Amino acid sequence: MTPHPAPPCRILLAGGSGTIGSAVVRQLEAEGRAVFALTRAALADARALAQVMAEVRPEVVISCIASRSGAPKDADAIDYAANAALLAAAQAVGARQFILLSAICVQKPLLAFQHAKLKFEAELTASGIGYTIIRPTAFFKSLSGQVKRVKAGKPFLIFGDGNLTRCKPISDGDLARFITGCIANPEALGRILPVGGPGPAISLREQGELLFALAGKPPQFKSISPKLFTHAERVLGLGAGLSDWFAEKAEYARIARYYATESMLVMDPATGEYSADLTPEFGSETLRDHYVRLLAEA
DSSP: OOOOOOOOOOEEEEOTTSHHHHHHHHHHHHTTOOEEEEOHHHHTOHHHHHHHHHHHOOSEEEEOOOOSSOOHHHHIIIIIIIHHHHHHHHHHTTOSEEEEEOOGGGGSOOSHHHHHHHHHHHHHHTSSSEEEEEEEOOBGGGGOTTHHHHHTTOOEEEETTTTSOEEOOBOHHHHHHHHHTTTTOTTTTTEEEEEBOSSSOEEHHHHHHHHHHHHTOOOOEEEEOTHHHHHHHHHHHTTTTTOHHHHHHHHHHHHHHHHHHOOBSEEOTTTSSEESTTSOBOOSOOHHHHHHHHHHHO
């Protein structure tokens, strides 16, 4: 997608307090654009949402909202229902474009939040509004949880041999620039756009090796079998029909197994395999840059 200088327009952003949403706010402000950030409270109240829409009358609506837990009820309430309410309110005031931040993993839907996202994606594409659906690969934040472990001399945790999955992670800033670049961009309208950061695709083991090298420590790994999550799901699933607590915990086990075994790359429709070559790259900040900064701060 080529850069396109979008004309001034009224923009409403949902999910501005999240990691990516706040990066989008900063990027819009850096571009000199006026943006109204919708609060979660307004999003949960139909009357308040309608009032805000009537006051702002946005031409473009950007949704960066997502369920925090991925549990079935939370996913249906946020990934689907909240977005559906936002879309209806946007159409009621004549918004021209709805930009949705989705996820690359919906191309192989096995989890509740993935099905909820796809349900809304289908509603959005059939709505008649100008739409853009963005499916990023892994975020830097999701690959940062073991920085302190490595700096403290602890082993880096991997699943299997550490090469079960690969991704092209994208930084918050680069993704925010990609999102704002879709505003009123003819090349982005009516499209589903997967996007990753600068390659090459990296495995979990390679992430660990990179961290150890930057920290100046010899690499050491501890392997966890993904079967652990399968066993946990089966045990917790026995009580899922009787208790929401068991149902949620069983879903968490499924989520953990999914991310331990599935790559965050575009899937080749011809082969059904994940393809680094088919996963678009955007931006300039690398995971190495991010790790250097985190190690300096840790």
